[in-house]
Amino acid sequence: MSLIRGRGTPRAAAHCFPRRHTVFHHRCGRALTTSFIMLRGSPWRYVLKLFYKAGACSLASHIALVESGLPFEIEAVDLKTKLTASGADFTKINAKGYVPALQIDIGEVLTEGPAIMQYIADQAPAKHLAPLNDAMARYRLQSWLTFIGTELHRNFSPFFNPAAGSDWKAAAMTSLEPRLEYTARHIDDRQYLLGDEFSIGDAYLFTVLGWAKHIDLDLGKWPALVAYQARVGARPGVQAAMKAEGLI
Ligand SMILES: N[C@@H](CCC(=O)N[C@@H](CS)C(=O)NCC(=O)O)C(=O)O
Numbered sequence: 001m002s003l004i005r006g007r008g009t010p011r012a013a014a015h016c017f018p019r020r021h022t023v024f025h026h027r028c029g030r031a032l033t034t035s036f037i038m039l040r041g042s043p044w045r046y047v048l049k050l051f052y053k054a055g056a057c058s059l060a061s062h063i064a065l066v067e068s069g070l071p072f073e074i075e076a077v078d079l080k081t082k083l084t085a086s087g088a089d090f091t092k093i094n095a096k097g098y099v100p101a102l103q104i105d106i107g108e109v110l111t112e113g114p115a116i117m118q119y120i121a122d123q124a125p126a127k128h129l130a131p132l133n134d135a136m137a138r139y140r141l142q143s144w145l146t147f148i149g150t151e152l153h154r155n156f157s158p159f160f161n162p163a164a165g166s167d168w169k170a171a172a173m174t175s176l177e178p179r180l181e182y183t184a185r186h187i188d189d190r191q192y193l194l195g196d197e198f199s200i201g202d203a204y205l206f207t208v209l210g211w212a213k214h215i216d217l218d219l220g221k222w223p224a225l226v227a228y229q230a231r232v233g234a235r236p237g238v239q240a241a242m243k244a245e246g247l248i
Contacts, residue, residue, distance in 0.1 A: 002047035004071055048072040048120075049103040051093060053079055054245040055210065057113050057153060058100035062245065063203035064117045067237040068124035074244065114145040117200035129200050137194060144193050144201040151179045152208045159215040176217065184222035191231065198235065206232040 050065060052058035052074055065072045076085040077099055084090050094101035094111050102110045102119065110116050121130035131137035155172040158164035183205070187193065193201040209229050212219045219225050232238055242248045 002071075002073060004045060004047050046103070046105050050074045050116075051077050051084060051090065051099055051101040051103070052245065053077055053099050055247055056099055057204075057207060059210075059241060059245060059247075060113055060200070060204040060207040061100040061102065061116045061120065062241040063207070063238050064120040064129060064200045066241045066244075067129055067198070067203070067235075068120050068127050070120065070124055113204065114142070114149060117145070117203065118142075121200050128197055129203075131194070131199075141194060141199055141201050145204060147179075148201065148204045148208055152176070152183070152205075155179070156208060156211045156215070159211070173217070180219075180222055180225065184224040187228045188224040198232070202232050203238075206238065 048065065048070060050058065050061055050072060052062055053076065056079075062074065077083070077090045078085075079098065082090045082097055084093070090101075091097050093103065093109055096111055100111070100113055100116055102116045104110055104119070110119055118130055121127070122133070125132070130141055155176045158168045158172045190196075192198050193205060206229060209219065209225060219229070233242075239248065
């Protein structure tokens with residue numbers, strides 16, 4: 001983990017913990033095993049670190065990080081061996097064994113894409129990646145994040161699961177089509193899911209729509225979705241995240 005000067009996380013600010021840690025010094029780029037004391041109100045905090053797999057749902061969190069302008073690091077995970085690129089046992093970082101996982105602080109790893117993306121958005125309020133908490137628009141965003149996660153993402157999953165049989169895939173496709181139709185109708189007269197402004201909901205929807213090309217699903221049936229994909233995909237932040245994952 002890297003340390004940077006900046007606003008401490010609530011957890012870091014609440015603890016004084018003289019401990020021995022391996023940290024990555026962001027200026028000299030060397031890994032250092034060191035002891036340090038993080039004092040209440042310390043100006044130092046850790047750089048966020050996203051554990052990801054190229055092109056998987058973690059791409060949405062990656063896009064959110066780039067769009068947020070926050071400093072962050074990424075580390076790839078091999079989901080078969082459960083090893084990270086630096087050789088760490090990923091199940092010790094996230095016991096669930098799947099991506100995305102966002103390391104926020106020592107002992108604080110946030111999991112579940114929608115929670116991670118909302119955390120990122122709330123750390124960079126000036127970027128308007130999510131409406132303010134308790135605004136009606138925030139609940140609309142959460143409604144979309146849940147819809148994308150449980151109605152779209154989940155129905156794409158069997159196509160990437162070697163254990164999934166043809167019945168499961170057929171049932172998933174039968175569910176996907178009306179849900180994509182609903183999404184296309186919603187997006188037809190809008191730039192983005194919530195209107196004129198890009199949000200983390202778009203990072204997630206863009207990521208999930210990107211999987212259609214890997215399965216037998218022609219998005220050409222929904223021109224509004226194709227146009228939306230092109231619009232979101234042209235954003236510099238989206239391009240940067242995709243480039244970093246080797247997708248373009
Ligand atoms: N509920 C989780 C689902 C995450 C998920 O489906 N991750 C997939 C990649 S898109 C994964 O890591 N699969 C590997 C596995 O389950 O072992 C979330 O929304 O973050």
